[in-house]
Amino acid sequence: MRYHSVMSTILSDGVWTRVDGDHDPFQAIDPATGERIDPGYPVCSWTDLDRLAVAGSRAAGHPANQDPTRIAGFLEDYADRLDARREAIAAMAHRETGLPLEPRLRVVEFDRMLGQLRQAAAAARDVGPDSWRSPIRDEATGIHADRGPLGGPVLTIGPNNFPLAFHAVSGGDFASAIAAGNPVIAKGHPLHPGTGAMLAECAAGALVDSGLHPATVQFFHHCRPEDGLRLIAHPAVAAVGFTGSRNAGLALKAAADAAGKPSFLEMSSVNPVFALPGAVSAGAEEIGAAWAGSILMGAGQFCTKPGIMIAIGDGSEPLLEAAVSACESAPPGILFSAEGVATLQSGLREMTDAGAEVRCGGSAAGPGSRFEATVLAVDSNRFADRFEVLASERFGPVGLFVAASGMDEAIAIAGRLEGQLTVTMYTGDGDDDAWDRLAPVLRSRCGRLLENKMPTGVAVVPSMVHGGPYPATGHPGFTAVGMPTSVARFSMARCWDGVAAGHLPSWLR
Amino acid sequence: MRYHSVMSTILSDGVWTRVDGDHDPFQAIDPATGERIDPGYPVCSWTDLDRLAVAGSRAAGHPANQDPTRIAGFLEDYADRLDARREAIAAMAHRETGLPLEPRLRVVEFDRMLGQLRQAAAAARDVGPDSWRSPIRDEATGIHADRGPLGGPVLTIGPNNFPLAFHAVSGGDFASAIAAGNPVIAKGHPLHPGTGAMLAECAAGALVDSGLHPATVQFFHHCRPEDGLRLIAHPAVAAVGFTGSRNAGLALKAAADAAGKPSFLEMSSVNPVFALPGAVSAGAEEIGAAWAGSILMGAGQFCTKPGIMIAIGDGSEPLLEAAVSACESAPPGILFSAEGVATLQSGLREMTDAGAEVRCGGSAAGPGSRFEATVLAVDSNRFADRFEVLASERFGPVGLFVAASGMDEAIAIAGRLEGQLTVTMYTGDGDDDAWDRLAPVLRSRCGRLLENKMPTGVAVVPSMVHGGPYPATGHPGFTAVGMPTSVARFSMARCWDGVAAGHLPSWLR
Structure with a gap:
């Protein structure tokens, strides 16, 4: 293995620093071609990570980092600097992920990233009664309350599928944790290190001018998994924010819990869609086409991909046919990595072994990490028999169609669902009773309940909940998208009892 | 072992039911005399607990349990029924716990219990923008949000030290979980089963008239620890609320996390008090007397007992002397059990082995579970050397005095503190700089920061935070006291995306 160059630096306490130790560097691979991308990037040692934690702890206690105006100014300046490098960053993200440049990366996801940073700036600046700080003054008792930072750096870890808007150093968790007054230690994603480096360079530039402590934002590319788990348990680290696979998430959760x-x-979600009998009667083909469109977005690598369609009652065959037809005419999707292709192939094998039938696609389709748009179908009895295998998340352009004979079957399926980010119901005339029976079962099993629209779009508005019960997330009380509630996650509840006015934060005086 | 009678029933799905299996019953003991109290009470089997979970799950899905008015009506009726039995319940709690009847149990704690239930009723009824439901309507996107129940019963487990206001079937966790629309499975405390039975009888009576599902409130006395952990992991159980010891709390946390x-x-807190130099100069004796008074409350069995006094600078000896003098003239306190006496005795032995010196008290003092009011002192070097032993919580009328030579030493101590429910600073003239140095270190280490008052009082007001970082609690974002935020704990974040008006809860239409 040869590298043309190695940029062996991480952003540590305000300085781009060579990593300690001698782990081999790693490289990104262009998923559209399978070719390695120069340069290589460094893998940290525990010594590096320990330094980040200690420096982050100093930043947490630094007086300048308690100043809402400085924090907001940093976030806004950072967004401006990113915008100024939009073309180069989007091009790098496109090359490293295979996601479409236009409009997805350069416009849609880029603007979402900037919008989140600017919303976070507004949230940081807001000290009003409806802000994430939730200030309460009680004159009668002299007991006041607010929410404040956690007292240490937050470790952020982003996913492979949103290299900008969910990136550990520029995404929603980052923006939320910073807005709440916490330093961040951001771990880049090994599949798009060049994107991470460019984002972190912009952050570092904004940080210099911000007046915040230099360790307010620190960044490293990669580490051994065991060192990452150890970092979570580091006494200086306050919390962790993560978006990614269930396996990685559960390992992080266990380390954080302990x-x-x-x-x-x-962590994960199969995002089931229930097409109620009236909806099936009136619009099977439109629903099938919408489902296929939703499955194909981002090559099916959305956390909100509707992986299962449960069509209730007679006449659902046209729904399946419309989805198959749309997927047959779609080009293969580019997955993020060859490992992703292998995982998807073995997942499909598990599904067909369990009795699901491939109705279109089903195979890898090079060059690079391409995979055919795939629809499977299974009857409801077999689905019930092999529920654990068939109702598992499959990351890629794949959907499973299940024909349910009636509402009793649908309700039985609903009652077995794990916690989900989203559940969708399509309704038509005469479906009110069906809604009333199914909705109570589904409501507590998902963060977002949708009617007559596909779940792949996640609007960045205060009313969004991008969360849900375990194992979709680690806790049903929170949302990763939608400010100011996503900011409040990274804060603690604080009471000031009998504290003199001069010793209170300004918003409680 | 003989029992005069055995009331072998638990409240299961609306019916007082004999327990399954053949575990030996248990009895309370009067801690003032050491005598057994009749009757005996039953220990559940797993079969009993499984039935409670399944019935609770049905209650969670019952349409009547979605009605804020019914929930509020139940809570208010329950409070009225408790009030009607005030004398008998308070007398039973007094006999089982040894806590003072007047005014503590019959007036103060009883009124607090009733007040919490009525505040919870108001919270349940409130569907406004500032309520725990946090409704958000977004007309532009059609994406609305609120908070709602968790979808299954909440297991509540109360402590030994507040047999009314923190009881699993009548306390703050109970009231909060019910107000958020969840059924509750309440586990009684083995040290005050008669009190629990009387409380649960009132709840059962109110439930009959409420129109809520009969399994909305279920109650059992006791179970084997391993069955309790298994109940938390039961698929039907949604969450657990607990107040008690660190050991039990950590076992519950591990089961819930997994x-x-x-x-x-x-779980636990030592609630350190820092007397700053100006405060020591001006009012050492008053602070010492206030400290002793706070240690003696409830025989030192408060979760907010200020277990450690760190007096900074010269002239702190009168503070220690005043506390010793007050404790020497106080009668021995009644601990809840002989086990509590044994645990405290071995804890004091650990402290003296580590170099702390007993300045008064230090011994058990029968009859019953009495223990002398005890003050220990240690120099700051030895305190730093044996920090883990000396800074541990000791449940009972015991306080440790530490003389710190100056602010650097105090800041070093502060930096080593575990998460606390409360931290207190006493300030006087010229202490502003000292505050500015110490407060940032302490603020993120406690839920409630106090100035110039002792932490034992916990006002039930919206600005209260009875919470704090691990291991004081399991999560720094929450409070167990103070509505509506304590209610919101037991809810999930919900989004309604594109959902027709007729399918929305009334407060989102």
Whole structure:
């Protein structure tokens, strides 16, 4: 293995620093071609990570980092600097992820990233009664309350599928944790290190001018998994924010739980869609086409991909046919990695072994990490028999169609669902009773309940909940998207009892 | 072992039911005399607990349990029924716990219990923008949000030290979980089973008239610890609320974490007090007397007992002397059990082995579970050397005095503190700089920061935070006291995306 160059630096306490130790560097691979991308990037040692934690702890206690105006100014300046490098960053993200440049990365996801940073700036600046700080003054008792930072750096870890808007150093968890007054230690994603480096460079530039402590934002590319788990348990680290796979998320959760650290984890979801009998009668083909469109977005690598369609009652065959037809005419999707292709192939094998039938697609389709758009179908009895296998998340352009004979079957399926980010119901004329029977079962099993629209779009508005019960996330009380509630996650509840006015934060005086 | 009678029933799905299996019953003991109290009470089997979980799950899905008016009506009727039995319940609690009847149990704690239930009723009824439901309507996107029940019963487990206001079937966790629309499975405390039975009888009576599902409130006395942990992991159980010891809390937390269940745990706190140099100069004796008074409340068995006094600077000897003098003239306190006496005695032995010196008290003093009011002192070097032993919580009328030579030493101590429910600073003239140095270190280490008052009083007001970082609790974002935020704990974040008006809860239409 040869590298043309190695940029062996991480952003540590305000300085781009060579990593300690001698782990081999790693490289990204262009998923559209399978070719390695120069340069290589460094893998940290525990010594590096320990330094980040200690420096982050100093930043947490630094007086300048208690100043809402400085924090907001940093976030806004950072967004401006990113915008100024939009073309180069989007091009790098496109090359490293295979996601479409236009409009997805350069416009939609880029603007979402900037919008989140600017919303977070507004949230940081807001000290009003409806802000994430939730200030309460009680003159009668002299007992006041607010929410404040956690007292240490937050470790953020982003996913493979949103290299900008969910990136550990520029995404929603980052923006939320910073807005709440916490330093951040951001771990880049090994599949898009060049994107992470460019984002972190912009953050570092904004930090210099911000007046905040230099360790307010620190960044490293990669580490051994065991060192990452150890970092969570580091006494200086306050919390962890994560979006990614269930396996990685559960390992992080166990480490955080054992150390008594709050963790905010978005892990997995199959996002079932129930087409109620009236909806099936009236619009099977439109629903099938919409489902296929939703499955194909981002090559099916959305956390909100509707992986299962449960069509209730007679006449659902046209729904399946419309989805198959749309997927047959779609080009193969580019997955993020060859490992993703292998995982998807073995997942499909498990599904067909369990009795699901491939109706279109089903195979890898090079060059690079391409995979055919795939629809499977299974009858409801077999689905019930092999529920654990068939109702598992499959990351890629794949959907499973289940024909349910009636509402009793649908309700039985609903009652077995794990916690989900989203559940969708399509309704038509005469479906009110069906809604009333199914909705109570589904409501507590998902963070977002949708009617007559596909779940793949996640609007960044205060009313969004991008969360849900375990194992979709680690806790049903929180949302990763939608400010100011996503900011409040990374804060603690504080009471000031009998404290003199001069010793209170300004918003409680 | 003989029992005069055995009331072998638990409240299961609306019916007082004999327990399954053949575990030996248990009895309370009068801690003032050491005598057994009749009758005996039953220990559940797993079969009993499984039935409670399944019935509770049905209650969670019952349409009547979604009605805020019914929930509020139940809570208010329950409070009225308790009030009508005030004398008998308070007398039973007095006999089982040894806590003073007047005014503590019959007036103060009883009124607090009733007040919490009525505040919870008001919270249940409130569907406004500032309520725990946090409704958000977004007309532009059609994406609305609120908070709602968790979808299954909440297991509540109360402590030994507040047999009314923190009781699993009548206390703050109970009231909060019910107000948020959840059924509750309440586990009684083995040290005050008669009190629990009387409380649960009132709840059962109110439930009959409420129109809520009969399994909305279920109650059992006791179970084997391993069955309790298994109940937390039961698929039907949504969450657990707990107040008690650190050992029990950590075992519950591990079970809840492994099963992906939210847990709200109040576990332990030493509640350090820092007397700053100006305060020591001006008012050493008053602070010492106030400290002793706070240590003696409830025989030192408060979760907010200020277990350690760190007096900074010269002239702190009169503070220690005043505390010793007050404790020497106080009668021995009644601990809840002989086990509590034994645990305290061995804890004091650990402290003296580590170099602390007993300045008064230090011994058990029968009859019953009495223990002398005890003050220990240690120099700051030895305190630093044996920090883990000397800074541990000791449940009972015991306080440790530490003389710190100056602010650097005090800040070093502060930096080593575990998460606390409360930290207190006493300030006087010229202490502003000292505050500014110490407060940032202490603020993120406690839920409630006090100035110039002792922490034992916990006002039930919206600005209260009875919470704090691990291991004081399991999560720094929550409070067990103070509505509506304590209610919101037991809810999930919900989004309604594109959902037709007729399918929305009334407060979102």
